[in-house]
Structure formats: C-alpha cells, structure tokens
Amino acid sequence: MEQRIERIKKQLHSQSYKLTPQREATVRVLLEHEEDHLSAEDVYLLVKEKAPEIGLATVYRTLELLNELEVVDKINFGDGVSRYDLRQEGAAHFHHHLVCMECGAVDEIQEDLLGDVEKIVENGWNFKIKDHRLTFHGVCHRCQGKVEKKKKDSEKEMNKVN
Numbered sequence: 001m002e003q004r005i006e007r008i009k010k011q012l013h014s015q016s017y018k019l020t021p022q023r024e025a026t027v028r029v030l031l032e033h034e035e036d037h038l039s040a041e042d043v044y045l046l047v048k049e050k051a052p053e054i055g056l057a058t059v060y061r062t063l064e065l066l067n068e069l070e071v072v073d074k075i076n077f078g079d080g081v082s083r084y085d086l087r088q089e090g091a092a093h094f095h096h097h098l099v100c101m102e103c104g105a106v107d108e109i110q111e112d113l114l115g116d117v118e119k120i121v122e123n124g125w126n127f128k129i130k131d132h133r134l135t136f137h138g139v140c141h142r143c144q145g146k147v148e149k150k151k152k153d154s155e156k157e158m159n160k161v162n
Contacts (some may be wrong), residue, residue, distance in 0.1 A: 001031050007089070008071055015069055025051040026062045030072060030086050037075065037083040037106050077106065077135060094133050100140035102147060107140065 008027055009019040019027070029046040030038070038046070044059040063084050066072040072084045077099050088095060088110065096109040118129050139147055 001028070004031060004089070011069060011071060017065065017069075022047075022051060022054050022058050023062050023065075025054060026059055027066070027071075030066075030084065034086050037077075037085055039081050039083050043084065073133075075133070075135075078137070093131055096134040096136070098136050098138065098140065100143055101137055102139050102143035105140050105142065 005019075005024065005027055009024075012019050012023070025047045026043060028050065029043055033046065036042075040056075040060050040063055043063065044054075044056050047054050047059055063072065063074070067074045067084070070087055073087050073094050075083050075085055075094075075097070077083070077097070085095075093112050093114075096111075096113060098107040098109065100106075114132055114134060118132065121127055122129055
C-alpha cells in the first residue's frame, strides 16, 4: 500500500498538487476498500474514522481531483449514486462491471474486451477513443439458483389457483 501511495503522491506532484493529510486519508480508505465501489458518503464516513477533522466537502473535492488525474474512476450503475473505483495501475482503459439486478452485487472484469470494437469505431467514424466503460446488468451466479426457485414456486402457486 505504501508504494501505491508514493506513486499517487508523485502523480499529484507532477500536476502541481500535494498529497495533503486529508488527501492521503482518502487515498488510504480507497486502497483499503479497493474491492468495494464506495460512494463519496461511504468514503467520508470511513475517512472520518481516521481523520475526524475532515469535512464532507474536502472528501468530495479530493475524489473529484483524483478522478481528474485518473487515479480513480467515477462510476454510476444506474441507481443515481456516483461511486469511486481505483483505476488499475498502468491500465489503458477502465475495467468493466457486472451488476446483479437481484442482489445489487457488482463484480469486475479486468480484461479489456473492447479492443476490436474500438478499432472499428475509430476507423469507421474517424473518432479517437480515449476510454470506454461497459456495464452488464443481469443476474449473478449467486442469485441464479434463487431466481429459478422463485420462478418454480410462483408456477406452483399459479397451478394451485387454476
């Protein structure tokens, strides 16, 4: 974690920003919860445990700065809540997500699946792609059995009524 913080510090310095204690506390929370997709409020509550003096506005500004510098990606899964996801170091593009419509779980796909699509778009429409985001909405492997059971139970109930 310390090496990653040092690299983020260098990235900030290269753009004439400092890694203030408040920014560092925010980065640490993001690193500690890298698998989660935290909202600004989630980050704030976790940062507040480490740095009680920090304000919500400071956390928002820090997250927006980290987004501008491509340290994090700001994402929305269609629920109206912006979430922040650390960008994988050295990644040319943002990673993809699988959002379960049953339980709300969010799984990640690290592989870049759109290389060929990008080439087609760039060549066919003379459009220079800087990044892309892909989110699949469906039913995760954890819920698929539950959904099938609900469907069968519902069919049984319908048969009893008829």
